[in-house]
Amino acid sequence: MKYYSTNNKSDLVSLEDAVIRGLAPDNGLYMPERILPLPASFFETLHQKAFPEIAFEVAKHLIGEDVSESDLRRIVNHTISFDAPLVKVEENIFALELFHGPTLAFKDFGARFMSQLLGHFAKKRNREVTILVATSGDTGSAVANGFLGVDGTKVVVLYPSGKVSEVQEKQFTTLGKNITALEVDGTFDDCQHLVKRAFMDNDLQSKLFLTSANSINIARLIPQSFYYFYAWSRLNRKDNVVFSVPSGNFGNLTAGLIAKRLGLPINHFVASTNVNDIVPKYLQSKEFSPRPSISTISNAMDVGNPSNFARILDLYQGDWNKITNDITGYTFSDSETQAIMKLVFQKNNYILDPHGAVGLLGLKKYLKNQNAIGVFLETAHPSKFNEVVENTIQSGLQMPEKLQVFMSGKKQTIKLDKSFAWFKEFLLNRLA
């Protein structure tokens, strides 16, 4: 299967090139040339299959021409090494808990799959690949943990000093091995700028095999479709199923749309956002107007120019009527988010994180006049946002063991000013 750029459908590349490049040279996003439905027989037996088996069959259908069956099985089994349980919150409403991986957020799925796939391609090329990632918190931890110990890969995480939470920082600065954390005296934008300049530097490009692991990489998107199939297979009622996706860059929602295109009978999607409501606005008014992001308590969704929007347009050939047939968008304030966190804790004894809470708000709003089954994605463990959660529900949280292990690790970073010269020197001479 070939992959095209959303900016130029005739620029076709292999999966290997799409994964290594991340972004197409024309700044488009890669999309699979064909997304054909899986056979009916696949859906009939889905409920009997384990999660890794379901994931393998979806992966094989999508990329089975590009990776051998045994390699693909190994990659998928490594990715899906933890469960994604469907938890009933109230009648006809389920949380799909995507936070049981090593860094307790759904980004583990994409990062683990990408690390294995990239390691596989690096081995084929017999070159060590260096992955650069700028992070404001969660991406760095998922990527660093996904690549930890993967042969033929080195990860350099750049993050703004003093601007990420201690829990987040510990998750990518205590790992060692093939992971190096650079603590930049600057902002997240400065970190991102350094990474961008590295990719534009011919000298660096010729000497190192550089790639990025940001969320637009097709290898992060593909595995995110797996859990829609798994969740659907575990529902008792399969007619009129609605998924609500708390969204920022819209990777998760796009993966759901791909699952639907692969034949999964999802009736409707709800795009739930915090006050960064660029996509809900578009769904209401046809106007797509990116603007600077606003800070909220669901900060992993504070995105003012959602990067995967180009893929959504592409899936529907830009047809607003078709898009709004499948997706409804709602936006919610922090106070609404906190109110539902409190209510669900008191009434249902379920602890939401602020992102999942936005998902549940959207789901409830959509289901009001529908006889449907609703699933919302719980994208992070509440402990990752323990301050907000504890203050909101007025109750203490038990920190999961996985996080405690990180917290007891020793932070190891290299301090860096934000000049590119220093960063380049580091990459060329000091990245051991």
Ligand SMILES: *Cc1c(COP(=O)(O)O)cnc(C)c1O
């Ligand atoms: C990244 C993230 C999101 C947003 O996902 P997108 O795919 O960017 O829409 C939601 N919740 C959490 C906890 C995240 O880390």
